[in-house]
Amino acid sequence: MAVAHSARPKAASSTSTRWIQLGLGMIAMMAISSPQYVWALFTGPLTEKLDVPLAEIQVTFSLLIILQTFLAPAQGYLVDRFGPRLLLSCGAALTGLSWILASQATGLMGLYVTYGILGGIGTGIIYVGVVGMMVQWFPDKRGLATGLVAAGYGFGAILTTFPISRSLHSEAGLSGTLMTYGIIIGVVGIIAAIGMRRPDEDQLPQSTLDTPSNDAVLEEGGYEPRQMLRSPIFWLMFVMMTMMSTSGLMVISQMGAFAHDFGVADAMVFGLAALPLALSIDRFTNGLTRPFFGWVSDRIGREYTMTIAFGVEGIAMTIWLLWAHNPVAFVLLSGVVFFGWGEIFSLFPSTLTDTFGTKHATTNYGFLYIAQGVGSVLGGPLAAVLHDMTDSWNVVFGVVIAMNFLTAFLALVVLKPMRDRHREQSYADGDLYLAARQDA
Structure with a gap:
């Protein structure tokens, strides 16, 4: 285990470079957001076809999330080992190809392999x-930066939700829609x-221990x-x-x-x-919440922010269920629900890196990101099975509402x-490490 430094931040040699990287990261995230966030538009046409x-x-959706998450440690290691340019280009190409090939699928297995497996990878x-x-790139603004790129993943589908919905009801139909937007996704990504590219050491401010967002960053290596x-902290965060x-x-x-x-x-x-x-509003609030609560957590602390955000989602989801038969309430409250949820993609990676360091940050977050895959199984097909068993959404909503309040408490x-x-x-x-270096 390496140790933390207490040096003050030094000026970056090229301040604009990391903001350019942030912009590129947001574009890449926006490009690959639709497979997850417009999935609900495809379930009806796919069931009929x-x-x-x-x-x-719904197994397709679970495969997408499971492959996206369970392979994350290996994918993170490859990015850490070989750099982002090649790996991210391959990822964008595979995502676009998954929709192009899914447009020709004539059975469940073809859909699983294309949209699910290739898309997930x-x-x-x-x-x-x-x-x-x-x-x-952003040791001094970690919550905000991860929130912004995660917002790209949430915001991206805003640009495609209505066009895809209209395309599905046009002459293009399901196959033409998947083909066209698959090409767009791949090229933009x-x-x-x-x-x-990865940052060079002399381009960044050094992390400090006296800022809320970097209270335990281990810069000279961090935790492998x-x-x-x-660490029990990792497993608590995983749950x-x-x-x-x-x-x-x-x-x-x-x-x-x-x-x-x-x-x-x-x-x-x-x-x-x-x-x-509702899906369009959800994409907006799901994107907005990520940099917002990331920014808040940089100032008041990760755990306090988690408690506030997760509690908001639990309350909003409870009211949503009670008013779900009202179309206006359904649309507006769905946006509040996602405002209380999407910030997990800025708060958890920031908290993890604060705790275990930056050197292995991509690989380490890959392990935590597996939790998203577990959630896809519980929230996807198992939720559908529970609904079919009870013939009601009340039980399904009750379980996830309880999870929201429990997670807020645990934080x-x-x-x-x-x-x-x-x-x-x-x-x-x-202190021990610095003393040993001085003695040496």
């Missing part, structure tokens, strides 16, 4: 790689990936993955992120289904169909004291 139950169609490389780059995996991922992914994957069950999917709200309007009452003790030990290790 393939003539299979919804639960079997491609989006996973981009997501983990970009987040891993940003926690290294590759262009952004070509410009990305095997060291991190022995917390799993519960929060389950909550959001249940809504993302099942929203089309329960909107139809509540009778609001095709209702007109502000002159637009309720379901695509403040359990995670914060554990990280405080970890930080104190880091200080002690740092």
Whole structure:
């Protein structure tokens, strides 16, 4: 284990460079966001085309998230080892290709392999790689930077939700829509990936221990993955992120289904169909919350921010369920729900890197990101099965609402004291290390 430094930040030799990298990272994330965030638009056409139950169609979504997440440690290691340009370009190409090939799928297995497996591998490389780059480029603004690129992943689908919805109902249909937008996704993602690179040491401000966002960064190496995996803090964060991922992914994957069950999917709200309007608003709030709460956490601390955000989602989801049959309430409250959820993609990677250091940040976050895959299983097909067993969404909502409040509680009452003790030990290790270097 390496130790923390207490040096003050020094001026970056090229301030603009890292903001250019941030912009490229946001573009890459926007390009590969649609496979996850517009999935609800495809469930109906795919169920009709393939003539299979919804639960079997939803396996595609779970494969997408599982492959995106369970391969993340290996993908993160490759990015750390060989750099982002090649790996991220491959990720963008695979993501676009997944939709192009899915447009020709005639059975479930073809859909699983193309949209699910290829899409999961491609989006996973981009997501983990970009987040891993940003926690290294911005040691002094880690919450904000990871929030902004994660916002790109949330905002990106705003640009495609209505065009894809219209395309699905046009002569292009399902196949033409997947083909056209697959090409667009691949080209835009590759262009952004070509410009990305790792930071040089002399281009960055040095991390400090006296800023809330960097209270225990171990700059001279940090924790290796095997060291991190022995820490109870990592596993607590893994459980917390799993519960929060389950909550959001249940809504993302099942929203089309329960909107139809509540009778609001095709209702007109502000002159637009309720379901695509809700999905567009969700993409906006899901993107906005990531830099916002990341910025807040840079100032008041990660755990306090988690408690506030997760509590907001739990309250909003409770009210949403009670008013779900009202089209206007359904649309507006869905946006509040996502405002309380999307920040997990800025808070968790920032907290993890604060705790375990930057050198292995991409690989380490890859292990934590597996929690998103676990959440996809719980929030996708298992939620659909639970609904089919109970013939009601009340039980499904009740479970995820409880997860929200439990995670908010754990952040403040359990995670914060554990990280405080970890930080104190880091200080002690740092003092011993500096003393040893002076003696040498």
